Amino acid sequence: MKVEFMPRGDQPGTRKTYKEVIKSDAVPAPDWLIADSIPDLGSDPVPATNYTSPEIYQKEIEKVWLKCWQMACREEEIPNVGDYHVYEICGYSLLITRSASDEIKALYNVCLHRGRKLETSDGCKRRFRCAYHGWEWNTDGTFRHNPWGWDFPQCKPEDLTLPQAKVGRWGGFIFITLDQDAPPLEAVLKPIPEYFKDYHFEDRYIALHVAKKYPANWKAAAEAFMESHHSITTHPQFLPWLADVASGYDVFTDYTSRQLTAMAIPSSFIDSSSFTQTEIFNQMMQSNGRLGYDEIVEVPEGMTARSYAAREQRKSLTAEDGYDYTNCSDAEMLDPMLYNVFPNMSFWAGYTPNITYRWRPDGVDSSIMDIYILKRVPKGAPRPRPAPVHWLNDDQPFTSAPELGALGGVFDQDMANLPFVQQGLKMMGKDIPVQFGLYTEMRLRRLHQTLKEHLER
Numbered sequence: 001m002k003v004e005f006m007p008r009g010d011q012p013g014t015r016k017t018y019k020e021v022i023k024s025d026a027v028p029a030p031d032w033l034i035a036d037s038i039p040d041l042g043s044d045p046v047p048a049t050n051y052t053s054p055e056i057y058q059k060e061i062e063k064v065w066l067k068c069w070q071m072a073c074r075e076e077e078i079p080n081v082g083d084y085h086v087y088e089i090c091g092y093s094l095l096i097t098r099s100a101s102d103e104i105k106a107l108y109n110v111c112l113h114r115g116r117k118l119e120t121s122d123g124c125k126r127r128f129r130c131a132y133h134g135w136e137w138n139t140d141g142t143f144r145h146n147p148w149g150w151d152f153p154q155c156k157p158e159d160l161t162l163p164q165a166k167v168g169r170w171g172g173f174i175f176i177t178l179d180q181d182a183p184p185l186e187a188v189l190k191p192i193p194e195y196f197k198d199y200h201f202e203d204r205y206i207a208l209h210v211a212k213k214y215p216a217n218w219k220a221a222a223e224a225f226m227e228s229h230h231s232i233t234t235h236p237q238f239l240p241w242l243a244d245v246a247s248g249y250d251v252f253t254d255y256t257s258r259q260l261t262a263m264a265i266p267s268s269f270i271d272s273s274s275f276t277q278t279e280i281f282n283q284m285m286q287s288n289g290r291l292g293y294d295e296i297v298e299v300p301e302g303m304t305a306r307s308y309a310a311r312e313q314r315k316s317l318t319a320e321d322g323y324d325y326t327n328c329s330d331a332e333m334l335d336p337m338l339y340n341v342f343p344n345m346s347f348w349a350g351y352t353p354n355i356t357y358r359w360r361p362d363g364v365d366s367s368i369m370d371i372y373i374l375k376r377v378p379k380g381a382p383r384p385r386p387a388p389v390h391w392l393n394d395d396q397p398f399t400s401a402p403e404l405g406a407l408g409g410v411f412d413q414d415m416a417n418l419p420f421v422q423q424g425l426k427m428m429g430k431d432i433p434v435q436f437g438l439y440t441e442m443r444l445r446r447l448h449q450t451l452k453e454h455l456e457r
Contacts, residue, residue: 016243016246016265017246017248018243018246018247018248018260018261018262019034019036019248021243021246021262021265022034022262022329022330022331022335025306025307025310025329025330025331026304026306026307026310026311026330027310027327027328027329027330028329029329029330029331029332030329030332032191032194032195033195033260033329033331033332033337036248036250037250037251037252038249038250038251038439038442039251039442041251041438041442041445041446041449042445043438045433045434045435045436046433046434046435046436046445046448047430047433047434048425048426048428048429048430048432048433048434049429049430050219050434050448050451051217051219051220051422051425051434052217052364052365052422052425052426052429053364054364056455057361057363057364059455060361060451060455061090061091061361063454063455063457064343064451064454064455065089065090065092065343065361066090066092066178066179067177067178067179067182067454068177068179068182068188068342068343068454069168069175069176069177069182069185069188069341070089070175070176070177070343070344070345070358071173071174071175071345071356071358072085072087072094072096072106072174072175072176073085073087073096073173073174074172074173074174074205074206074372074386075104075169075172075173075174075202076172076205076206076383076386077122077206077386078096078097078098078104078174079098079383080098080124081098081099081100081101081139082097082098082124082125082126082139083097083098083122083123083124084096084097084098084119084122084123084124084125084139085097085122086109086119086120086121086122087106087176088360089360089361090361092108092178093108093109093110093117094106094107094108094109094165094176095107095108095109095118095119095128096167096174096176097139097140098139099138099139099140099141100140103140104167104169104174105139105140105141105164105167106164106165106166106167106176107128107137107141107162107163107164107165108162108163108164108165110162111130111132111133111135112135112160112162113130113132113133113135113146114132114133116130116131116132118130118137125139126139127139127144133147133148134146134147135147137160137162141161141162141164142157142161143157143158143160143161165177165178166178166179166180166182168184168185168186169185170185170186170189170192170193170201171193171196171201171202171347172201172202172203172204173201188255188256188341188342189255189256189341190252190253190255190256191252191256192256192339192341192347195339195349196339196347196349198351199349199350199351199354200376201347201354201374203376203377204354204374204375204376204377205374205375205377205383205384205385205386206372206373206374206386206387207353207373207374207375207384207387208371208372208373208387208390208401208403208404209370209371209372209386209387209388209389209390210370210371210389210390210392210398210401210403210404211368211369211370211371211389211390211391211392212368212369212391212392212396212398212415213362213366213367213368213369213394214366214367214368214369214415214418214419215365215366215418215419215422216365216366216367216418216419216421216422217361217364217365217366217367217422217425218344218359218360218361218362218367219447219448219451220367220418220421220422220425221359221367221369221418222340222344222346222357222359222447223444223447224414224415224417224418224421225338225346225357225414226257226259226338226340226346226441226443226444226447227247227249227259227440227441227443227444228242228244228245228247228259228261228336228440229244229245229247229440230414230417231244231267232244232267232269234413234414234416234417235410235413237283237287238267238287239266239267239269239270240266240267240270240272240275240279240280240283240284241263241264241265241266241280241281241283241284241287241305242261242262242263242265242266242267242284243261243262243263243265243266243267243268244261244267244269245267245268245269246261246262246265246268247259247260247261247262247440248260248261249439249440249442249443251442251443251446254342254446254449254450254453255341255342255450256339256340256341256342257339257340257442257443257446258337258338258339258340258349258443259336259337259338259340259443260331260335260336260337261335261336261337262306262331262334262335263284263306263309263334263335263336264280264281264284264304264305264306264309264334265280265306266280276299277299277303277304277305277308278297278298278299278305280305281297281299281305281308281309282296282297284305284309285297285309287406306330306334307330309333309334310329310330310333310334313325313333313334313352314326314328314333317333317351317352320375320378321375321376321377321378321379322378322379322380322381323376323379325351328351331350332349332350332351333350333351333352334350334352335350336348337349337350340443340447342447342450342451343447343450343451344358344359344360345357345358346358353373353374353375354373354374355371355372355373355374356370356371356372356373356374357369357370357371357372358370358372365422369415370389371404371411387403390403397412398411398412398415399412
């Protein structure tokens with residue numbers, strides 16, 4: 001099937017919006033997925049130095065990364081008392097530890113004697129013992145032992161409890177903030193917990209976790225996944241079945257926003273008048289990376305590719321995990337629905353295996369991207385062990401992580417832009433600003449507005 005490019009995407013009257021698409025689905029979407037939240041965020045450009053300035057980066061560390069809530073790990077990664085996970089952010093290291101069956105703490109990963117890190121990798125211990133001089137702490141952070149205690153009369157055990165970050169929990173995720181006065185996690189996540197309640201994130205497990213560093217500022221990396229219209233050139237294989245131009249965007253609060261894109265609907269950037277529903281369905285199954293069909297399948301007469309794909313996905317998902325998805329909407333079975341939380345998190349909604357992204361700064365011109373896929377624990381089965389993180393080195397593409405399947409090639413397409421984006425932003429310097437679209441890129445604009453509010457506090 002030949003895809004012919006037709007530059008029609010800038011003509012809103014030629015396409016349905018996302019909300020119009022899902023209103024006509026065979027199994028309708030919930031009301032909260034249809035409701036709009038489109039504030040007027042203005043049209044001011046953003047300084048290119050937001051991405052390149054060492055001074056701004058240092059302010060971000062102080063006023064964002066040491067202040068805001070961040071997703072550190074999943075509860076299933078520390079299921080037993082004594083389990084701990086080492087979380088690193090901007091030179092700070094925390095021990096996310098299960099100190100009791102119902103208690104999780106985030107301890108500063110530092111010996112209060114001479115400053116050595118207590119732990120350098122995840123594990124399970126009854127105590128944290130410094131490898132330098134042997135000082136020890138209990139897993140709840142209280143001081144345990146100093147083998148040279150006779151020479152430290154000034155150090156009282158009650159004064160040597162490890163400092164702690166604040167901990168929050170939602171959907172099986174563990175969040176931390178180093179700011180004891182940070183707003184409640186529930187206020188920052190709103191309305192995600194309410195909208196996601198039927199997806200049972202707490203009953204999901206890490207099916208894969210791939211991480212890689214990239215030579216681009218963390219904001220540039222995050223923004224590559226905050227709009228859909230880059231498909232026209234970055235993912236042209238999506239155009240026969242992804243309504244990229246018709247995507248819906250909403251900004252709920254200073255912290256949360258979403259992006260909604262219909263699958264099994266061709267892009268208005270191409271002339272799709274000659275596409276059959278069977279061609280749309282098979283193009284989607286072969287190239288999207290989330291739904292797995294290798295053979296050519298005929299869409300039954302009288303059905304659309306969208307309704308057929310949703311029906312088949314319900315069957316496939318029930319066969320995999322044993323739950324009944326009969327009444328789940330087409331949109332929640334098919335569509336990319338990305339909910340972002342400031343500063344660095346993105347959670348995909350829906351019933352199918354959920355993607356979660358996390359971006360962390362690694363200097364002005366470098367960032368770390370974590371990709372998780374969460375699957376529901378099969379009905380009546382024990383929770384599978386979480387997949388270990390697969391770290392890719394600088395020379396390894398995402399396609400070298402076989403667990404990603406076809407998604408590996410998609411992520412490589414996204415990431416191929418980033419080094420050149422960072423170079424261009426440096427050339428723009430202080431004199432040439434970055435421009436955002438009023439609607440399609442309002443989520444990016446809100447990110448920078450919230451960032452500015454934090455930096456000016």
